[in-house]
Amino acid sequence: MKDFNKSEELVSVIMPAYNCADFIGIALNSVINQTYKNWEVIAVDDSSTDCTGEVIQAYVKKDKRIKYHRLEKNSGAAIARNTGVELAVGKYLAFLDSDDVWFPEKLNKQISFMEGNNYLFTCTSYTKIDEEGNSLDRIIGVRKQSNYEDILKKNPGNSTVIYNAEEVGKVKIPNIRKRNDYVMWLSVVKKAGMLYGIEEPLASHRIREGSLSKKKVNLVGYHWKVYRDIENLSLLKSGYLIVYWIIVTVFKLR
Secondary structure (H helix, E strand, O other), rough: OOOOOOOOEEEEEEEEOOOOEEEEEEHHHHHHHOOOOEEEEEEOOOOOOOOOOHHHHHHHHHHOOEEEEEEEOOHHHHHHHHHHHOOOOOOOOEOOOOOOOOOOOOHHHHHHHHHHHOOOEEEEEEEOOOOOOOOEEEEEEOEEEEEHHHHHHHHOOOOOOOOEEHOOOOOOOOOOOHHHHHHHHHHHHHOOOOOEEEHHHHHHHHOOOOOOOOHHHHHHHHEEEHHHHOOOHHHHHHHHHHHHHHHHHHHOOH
């Protein structure tokens, strides 16, 4: 993979945040430590009740590439993510959850991958870590190519995705509390045509007690809403996808 000229294209990193004061500094440091330096972080504070805002603003004072925006009321991840997308000015939009971590070469390798192959929409493999940052010895792999039908079955890791906003456009998502990132990637792939994956793990997803992603059983209804109300899939196909998701989730087949 050839090295990309790091000074050419701006990457906007969208980071929604809510009550994550214990972790967001680690996430921000993982962006600051990137070997690719032409980036901005749009940190959108979803009206946190802890000191998340103060932590972010301390980073803003140290690095002008980090921007802070606070929502007037708690509105959920979809609105926070949409706000970040709206404020972003980069050619590329990248996404990093406030408790996840990027590896130092993540942006350099992924932007090189996109520029070298003229790809509009990409993701990478990633690892799982616990609340303290310890490895859970799990790697979530990716397909080299995924179309819309593939993404219906396997959502890319939210903190690994980058898309070319100049070509694809800025994609907004409906205001649903859970699985809103899933809806975004389904929307992007419709415009980009294909999602291309880097098989090397370049990020870590943190598993937190009480997090939305931890409570898998509560997501079934949201999956149904995505399939039927947003994607307008048939009853038969929606039912098949629900069963498929339950099986792979319960038996940890991915």
